[in-house]
Amino acid sequence: MRGAEWAEIDFERAEWLIPGARMKGGRDHIVPLSRQAIQILKDLHPLTGDRKHVFAGRDPRKAMSDGTINAALQRMGYDTKKDITGHGFRAMARTILHEELGVEPEVIEHQLAHGVPDPLGEAYNRTKFLEKRRVMMQRWSDYLDQLRERGRRGLSSPTEGEEFAL
Incomplete structure (x- = not known):
């Protein structure tokens, strides 16, 4: 994420295309973007849109450093x-x-760009499960929104028998 470039974001298709050169497997990877993610990117664009990277570092020609997220977590007390x-x-999201x-x-696993064995022997397809992944990413964003709203109201996670309205 920290290496995302504005040229890779397709606002119309609500997708981020990560070029294979930046992926471990060497293949392009499509990341469907939820409505919330698109809005965050639109809000961020006036701040870094004139730079190459979505999350620009102190040096405007480079992406933020790999320690930036962990440093922010530490400042929050983690x-x-x-x-x-x-x-x-990533692991937490995968589990939830x-x-x-x-x-x-x-x-x-396809969304996380993990190589998933295909019983039919087909080559990895960067669009595999794309529509399901699009739905999944929207559900994930909606879930996070619900967690935030519950936190604002001083509520913990759902009690037994209660579910998130997704």
Whole structure:
């Protein structure tokens, strides 16, 4: 995320196309963007839109450093050696998407750009499960919005028998 470039964001299609040169597997990767993500990017554009990177670093020609997210977490009081790291949000999201929101593991794994064995022997397809991933990303954003709203109202997570309205 920190290396995202404005040229990779397609606001009309609500997608971020990460070029294969920046992916571990060397293949392009499409990230569907929720309504909330698009709005955040539109809000951010006046701040960094004149630069190459969405999340520009102190040097405007470079992306923010790999330690920026962890430093922010530390300033918020989290111990990034014991509690959470920026990268740890991927694992947390993967768990919640599957266990709480019922998303199929294959869809999540493709979204995370993990190589998923295909029983039919097809080559990895960057658009595989794209529509399901689009739905998943919107559900994830809606879920996060609900968590934020519950927190603002001083409520904890849902009590037994209560579910998020997704």
